[in-house]
Amino acid sequence: MPRAFTPKVVTANHLLEGDVIYQTATGWTRDLAQAEILEDEAHAELRLVEATQQRDVVVGAYLADMEPTDAGPKPKHFREAFRMRGPSNYSHGKQAEL
Amino acid sequence: MYHYNDFDTAFLAERNAQFRAQVERRIDGSLTEDEFKPLRLMNGLYLQLHAYMLRVAIPYGTLNSAQMRKLAEIAERWDKGYGHFTTRQNIQYNWPKLRDVPDMLDALAEVGLHAIQTSGNTIRNVTADHFAGAAADEVEDPRPVAELLRQWSTDHPEFQFLPRKFKIAVSGSEVDRAVTKAHDIGLRMVRNDAGEPGFEVIVGGGLGRTPMIGKIITPFLPKADLLPYIEAIVSVYNLLGRRDNKYKARIKITVHENGIERIRELVEERFTAIKEQFAGFDQKLLSKLETSFAPPAFKTGNTKGFEAARLTNPAFASWSDTNLSAHKADGYAIVSISLKAHGATPGDATADQMRVMADLAETYGHDELRISHEQNVILPHVHKSDLPAIYAALRDAGLATANIGLVSDIIACPGMDYCALATARSIPIAQEIAERFDELKLEHDIGPLKIKISGCINACGHHHVGHIGILGLDRAGVENYQITLGGDGSEDAAIGERAGPGFSADEIIPAIERLVLGYLDLRDSADETFLQAYRRLGAAPFKAVLYPDQAKQNAA
Structure with missing residues (x-):
């Protein structure tokens, strides 16, 4: 039996700001809670291709593993949790801006 | 120090103009990221976890006050009001916006600084002894x-x-x-x-x-x-x-x-x-x-004020015991300014702190500053009679921590708080170790000890040559910290040996505490440093204090 697909979001850095962004159904958001959660592997691959084509908006798009919750996607890995939040030594980045 | 000639100035202006045009072409879509990436890296611009990062070279760690003030201005104008001094005598800005970077580079050029070859497969910023031109033991500058x-x-x-x-x-x-x-x-x-x-x-x-x-x-x-x-x-x-x-x-x-x-x-x-x-x-x-690079005109004068201040102010005496080094000129000292206040991020300085250090260099230090690979700032030429005034100014700016070469003078790379390559965080581990030993009030009893922390195998935090090295890894989706022992970055250089299984983020601070307290029991006198004790005794007794459960099993 094939392995169960882990739900994902498409994430990248913004070309001009450099900060973390997530794909929504219609565009991009800086708030992970607003991101489009992708539960189907083929659809996820397609959405990644679409993201990668937006070369003048995003840099380095990839699929990140998430756990769907009522409050929105929750990062599976600590790296994505840090990207969502910002550094731990100062209140900078998303934790200060959102 | 060296001042740019017309050739240097023209070269840098041309290079910055080229990069400005490359940034414009990236933004208007003429260049893809694949085309742009090698160009931005050649000019020191990385894309990190939360933002772009601009790495500026400080050649051989030498700055004058005007350059330091410019670094402060850039931090305030285009970043978040601080900069991070690195283990390669660079300064990194963690939050620049792509459109602003050409202006930042032009601002740097005004004071003869650049970010060229701070990345890429090229010869990087040439680093040097941070006491260059000042050390009593020097053959030549x-x-x-x-x-x-x-x-x-x-x-x-x-x-x-x-x-x-x-x-x-x-x-x-x-x-x-x-x-x-x-x-x-x-x-x-x-x-x-x-x-x-x-x-x-x-x-x-x-x-x-x-x-x-x-x-x-x-x-x-x-x-x-x-x-x-x-x-x-x-x-x-x-x-x-x-x-x-x-x-x-x-x-x-x-x-x-x-x-x-x-x-x-x-x-x-x-x-x-x-x-x-x-x-x-x-x-x-x-x-x-x-x-x-001819030496400045050293002044002469008595150092009675310095000696008197040492007698009347214990905090000043403690700071001058740890943060001064021998200078080649009579009556002079080398001042190491610690960027390792307990609980602070190693190597970070705010724009205000940079200005204080620039002012002190200009007023008392023959206009010279150095950045050390240990992520501190040096005033290389200070007459001892000026030390009480310098200390007072540093204290007011939160820069008078008396811990150079001690357990809280930790090298740490940015780790996963900033770096896209990192596998774990370094900064919080450094902060917590420093705070813990500050609480224990044992730092000065422990004596010289170099702890160095890297957040990935690339070892920007030099963990292999730390007396105690800490390497942060990702073990099955959890941060895990491996300890190496007995490393040495001096002329007797040695690569540290791995002590054993790694520790979780919660376990690593108590583990370091056990190790250091264990050393206090193992040393033959207060004069025997951690590294000397390790070399005399070997790894076994240190491993026994690090892994007490295992030691008990072995004894049973």
């Missing part, structure tokens, strides 16, 4: 040679696409404060039997995935042969170094795979072939550079 190497390597057409990055460190003293044995090329100034200054040349050192102590390719290279000889080494590496595997591409692997004898033969051959081409021009340039 290494900075003229370091500046010669900077000029030679900047935009050198043969060396823009090396197999991998290439780092050179220079020490002007037989005491090695520049970690020369862990660099692609290390230069340690020595005198030969005739008393002439020259270099012990070390190649193939490096930390990272495959840590290696460099090997001596020649024990004495006359100063006059330096540039053609270095060019011969890089040239041999450029041809011989592996391009098939990124992890085997550094010169340490080339030396390891071919043997130092073979490399020496090839370098000698190349050196003989190219030496004539230099035609003495390098020597003319070097003697000019030596003039620009």
